[in-house]
Amino acid sequence: MTVFAAEQQSSDIAVLPSHQARLECRAGMASTTAGIANGYVQGNLAILPEKLAGAFHRFCQLNPKPCPIIGMSDVGNPRIPALGVDLDIRTDVPRYRVWRDGEVVEEPTDILAHWRDDLVAFVLGCSFSFEEALMAEGLPIRHIDRRVRVPMYRTTIACSPAGPFAGPMVVSMRPFKPKDAIRAVQITTRFPNVHGAPVHLGHPHAIGIADLAKPDYGDPVPVEADEIPVFWACGVTPQAVIAAAKLPFAITHAPGLMLVTDLLNRQLAVL
């Protein structure tokens, strides 16, 4: 295993809240990153052996709404300088999932023991970024108001396959009053690197969701009679695809426990 000399840096005073958050994760913090280092981009993580990384990269290229790449590592290098000062992908996520043959076999708080010289890390945009933009414009977000996880659903929308990577798109759902749903389309359109505009609204059954009260991931939230359920492509999609592909080995973050980067959410707006 290659050893990288980050120790001097990590003992420096962290100037950014995002860097501070990563140092706390490195020191053992293992709870949700929702609400941590507000304003900074958080990311979904997928780590794969080099021999699968090319196909996964192409899968992301073909499916940019669920899998928008905001950063990736060199082969075997746990640093991603473009995403953060002193960032070490092996330690800076609160909790990881180690996958073998499509099953989660371990949920450690670091992956120092699992790191290998052939691994490539992909960091994918996360809905926390666009939720900040929605809240900044006064739109209420049901699962945040109720302090639960966003409800997520496997759909019948097929991702475009690449190598072993194939499967259904996972979506997250937020209910809005119609006027706010229209505004939410406009706001999230500005953020293509964090899932962008919704992929669906209004007819859950049309995308294979039988019961909004029974999400496949996260927690259910009520949708009132005068609201519209609005669905965004979700960064949990790659985890569903990794499970479906029964890959011999992969590492992801644990849902909701994300990588905090030094990028600013507002920097991701294209308009």
Place this chain on the structure above:
Amino acid sequence: MTVFAAEQQSSDIAVLPSHQARLECRAGMASTTAGIANGYVQGNLAILPEKLAGAFHRFCQLNPKPCPIIGMSDVGNPRIPALGVDLDIRTDVPRYRVWRDGEVVEEPTDILAHWRDDLVAFVLGCSFSFEEALMAEGLPIRHIDRRVRVPMYRTTIACSPAGPFAGPMVVSMRPFKPKDAIRAVQITTRFPNVHGAPVHLGHPHAIGIADLAKPDYGDPVPVEADEIPVFWACGVTPQAVIAAAKLPFAITHAPGLMLVTDLLNRQLAVL
């Protein structure tokens, strides 16, 4: 009555399809302008005495979604050079409505006999412009495919009042598959001067529409089970407001028989 010397100009060869269309209206053409001079902006018309024009102007300012002003005349001047070569607002609309005390008393093909030195003409953006943009991206528009008029409804959305001008917003409805509804929000957001983004989608009853099959203006169109009705603010709103205000005198166009201008629809896109 002031006489304007436009006769020489109008005998020139018209170089623009929009100018040609106006000359045909001037010569008596009195049918719908839908599909005429494709690519050129068409407008709703409201003509008011100067003493009411200030309040109406403010009404438009307060209600830009139903009443987006794309041009207006000087007091008593029937020309609006910014909207078209040789344009004469008294003759160049296919059919007018003359209103007295809130009632339509006449539907002439010109208003030469009604023109006065104290009249001000307002030209307001029209959905034909954004429909062109929607069709250019391949979105099917139900009422166009069925060759009927767009269905329009009085809603419970109150316009902001100004002087005698007050009343409900009138909306037009187009049904779309959810994915296309999202795209339609994006496309029409680019065109704030022709009603812009929708004002509502999905729950007609929430804006006071009891039965989509019974529009207040235009023709009904079917909404399929897998579609979402999407509602835009409509340029018929000022006519409903003029009727409700029981103004002693006003002139508008007849619905669907619009002023064809020399502006290009694509010039109206803000992005």
